[in-house]
Amino acid sequence: MSAQEKATTGKGIRNGEQYLEGLRDGRDVWIHGEKVKDVTRHPGLSRGAQTLASFMDRQFDPALQDTITYEEDGNRYATSFMIPKSKDDVVKRGAAFYEWATWSNGMFGRTPDYKNASLMAFGSATDFLAEGKPEYGENMKAYYEYVRDNDKVLTHTLVNPTFNHAQAQEGKYSDKVALQVVRETDAGLVVSGARLLATLGPHADEIEVFPSTLLKASEENLPFAFAFAIPIGTPGLRLICRDSYDHEKSHFDAPLSSRFEEMDAVVTFDNVLVPWERVFMYRDPLMCNRAFAETxxxxxxxxxxxxxxxxxxxxxxxxxxxxxxxxxxxxxxxxxxxxxxxxxxxxxxxxxxxxxxxxxxxxxxxxxxxxxxxxxxxxxxxxxxxxxxxxxxxxxxxxxxxxxxxxxxxxxxxxxxxxxxxxxxxxxxxxxxxxxxxxxxxxxxxxxxxxxxxxxxxxxxxxxxxxxxxxxxxxxxxxxxxxxxxxxx
Ligand SMILES: Cc1cc2nc3c(=O)[nH]c(=O)nc-3n(C[C@H](O)[C@H](O)[C@H](O)COP(=O)(O)OP(=O)(O)OC[C@H]3O[C@@H](n4cnc5c(N)ncnc54)[C@H](O)[C@@H]3O)c2cc1C
Missing domain, CATH: 1.20.140.10 (Butyryl-CoA Dehydrogenase, subunit A, domain 3)
Incomplete structure (x- = not known):
């Protein structure tokens, strides 16, 4: 069975067509004053998607596979998912990162390996998340395996919009704009509010909503302290894009913007249900503050x-x-x-x-x-x-x-x-x-x-x-x- 065939049957790397198909999920994306029907066909968004699809296809290039993929238990995964067990593994990961970057000469900065690098670290540091609750560690392990096995493309959004500088300086958020938990149900958390900014949002399968700004460990901050991941197509999740810089010019006229437009979007959540199995941290500001460093x-x-x-x-x-x-x-x-x-x-x-x-x-x-x-x-x-x-x-x-x-x-x-x-x-x-x-x-x-x-x-x-x-x-x-x-x- 060739690697290309395997992508359609087994776990591991996906090709470009499989990736593009995954983006046609009814996601709620807005650009230039209108709702996008299909990001893979919309002017201003489609060529960025096509470029990323062509990069996914390269995972099947026999000349590149030894660098940008690895084998485990008979499956072939992107190298960025590989948990490094030696210095050689670290070097191999670096070679894969560099190879991916050369395809756009660094102009498509948010290739999936960026988020994969972070997810691999979280997925191999489940002991840290289990400090919050044992199931948070299990949730992360399952999520890492899900993303790796299905070669999902991730974006992330870490920052709440600033409403009031003085308030932000005190490590607090405005409930007028910031993303927060509005209620809990048996099925999961329900969140509303906004986050800046998700680069690649319209072209990603999933979004990680993680903390980065330092949170004060106060009672009023508990609804703002969480980490979760959900599909971009989740009901209530909306991406509001900036203007596209792909003005549909030829590759001659716009050699970069006609190819490497990775869109940035503000993300809004309107009573979005986050299933418990996708929650990795909750109501623990200090853990949120430690997360990126300690993993x-x-x-x-x-x-x-x-x-x-x-x-x-x-x-x-x-x-x-x-x-x-x-x-x-x-x-x-x-x-x-x-x-x-x-x-x-x-x-x-x-x-x-x-x-x-x-x-x-x-x-x-x-x-x-x-x-x-x-x-x-x-x-x-x-x-x-x-x-x-x-x-x-x-x-x-x-x-x-x-x-x-x-x-x-x-x-x-x-x-x-x-x-x-x-x-x-x-x-x-x-x-x-x-x-x-x-x-x-x-x-x-x-x-x-x-x-x-x-x-x-x-x-x-x-x-x-x-x-x-x-x-x-x-x-x-x-x-x-x-x-x-x-x-x-
Ligand atoms: C193109 C682009 C893509 C991005 N993609 C992502 C993404 O995919 N995911 C994501 O989570 N984030 C993303 N970001 C957001 C990024 O994380 C934030 O822009 C960054 O953290 C700064 O936050 P802010 O924009 O709210 O700026 P602010 O915090 O408002 O700061 C704006 C300016 O004020 C200065 N400033 C603020 N406070 C002080 C102070 N006390 N003293 C002195 N100077 C101060 C800052 O240094 C900065 O220069 C992206 C940003 C850009 C521009």
Whole structure:
């Protein structure tokens, strides 16, 4: 039986068509003022779905399977579900993350391996959830196996909308907007309210609704303290999308936004029933606060992210070099120096990843984790480095980013002018326009600007991440050296 056939019969990896079929479930998605009938066919959403489907298909490519999948009990699963039992397993997971990211050059940041990394960690740390109630640990184990066995695509939403900054600073939520439990029934929890933000929401099968913002352990916060997961098509769950950046242009005209539009959506819940078997934490703010750290989910997510950001930074280096070469600027010492800065960024991320993987070590449960500090350094630096990479594309591209007629202009009445006046010493007009339209999609278009915003925020507010980094950093030895010097005779 081939792997493709197996996907239709057994447990494990799914192909693109199976994935797309799963999205046709009557989900309640709104975009551009209207309700979407079918996200796999709707303009602005369909090509993102098709891209992800094509990525799912690659799981059956014999040349890639050893990297991006693994076998267990006769079934073949995505590598991101593999619980690492050795340093080699950590390295294999990193290779799979990197491989997935290269398909979009990091521009489709929310490939399923991101959430799989987190779920694998929770699924192998059920002892932690069982502290709340034994069944919460069992629920998570069953959920991990369900998602892995059916190769489900997950999104997550961790943040309540801020209604009042001062209230949020006190670790409290507004019951006007925040998601909360409104009642309990024999069947489960009933929740209402809103959550920011679910990237990939319209293209996901399931949504994890987990806590991330620190909650005060007060009686009034108990209805806001929970973790659960439900299908996107659950009655009462609605996704309210931003504008699509896929404006239905050709791949030539919009090389990134025509392919890699992973939609972001605000999620609203109107009396949504969450079955008890999908509840993993409830009415325990302190457990909620500890969850991502104590399951090591945050480390495994950082690992996926660093591998993806490496692919992205490498791509920007390639783009800058190609832009410079177009006019022979790549021979200029000053330009070389400018692009070298992008190379330092890419090489820094590569070093962070390598350092973390090579120093992988057993965690408190005997599973392996990459070393946190290099990955944490990467997740704190990249939100600052990516906007700088974008700025470098703008500075090098300058007005060439505006000298970007469309594909149609290469064949219409002005084709002669376009063919003549857009050429450079190293590129004909078609090649030059294609290259700078790509640069435009990285650094100027709505798609490109959303990428920069995503990098700044998707892992959380930068000040919060930096503060956690500071707290975890082993400062004592360094401070001792200061003390020693001050006390020297
Ligand atoms: C493109 C994109 C995709 C995302 N995808 C997801 C997703 O899939 N799932 C998910 O759960 N979340 C997602 N997020 C949300 C992300 O987790 C949040 O944006 C992030 O946690 C910040 O929260 P906030 O947007 O409420 O900003 P706020 O908390 O309102 O902060 C806004 C700004 O104010 C600053 N600020 C706030 N408080 C202080 C203070 N006390 N002192 C100084 N500065 C302060 C912050 O640093 C920040 O710069 C996404 C965000 C973006 C932009």
């Amino acid at each position: 090591n989910a945050v480390i495994h997510m950082m690992h996926q992210v660093a591998c993806g950001k490496l692919a992205k930074a490498e791509f920007i280096v390639g783009l800058l070099c190609a832009m410079a070469k177009a006019t022979g600027k790549d021979k200029d010492m000053n330009i070389k120096g400018q692009i070298a800065e992008a190379m330092w960024i890419a090489e820094s991320v590569r070093a962070f990843r390598y350092s973390a993987e090579q120093q992988a070590h057993p965690d408190q449960r005997g599973n392996y984790i990459p070393l946190r500090r290099p990955l944490d350094t990467s997740r704190n630096l990249f939100p600052k480095m990516y906007p700088r990479l974008v700025e470098m594309v703008q500075l090098l591209g300058s007005s060439s980013l505006m000298a970007t007629p469309s594909e149609a202009d290469l064949t219409n009445d002005i084709a002669h002018d376009v063919g003549q006046y857009f050429q450079t010493v190293n590129l004909d007009s078609r090649e030059r326009i294609a290259l700078f339209r790509l640069a435009h999609d990285v650094a100027v278009s709505g798609f490109g600007n959303r990428q920069a915003l995503y990098e700044r925020f998707f892992f959380g507010p930068q000040n919060v991440m930096a503060s956690i980094y500071f707290d975890l950093y082993n400062k004592d030895d360094m401070m001792d050296r200061v003390t020693e010097l001050l006390n020297r005779e």
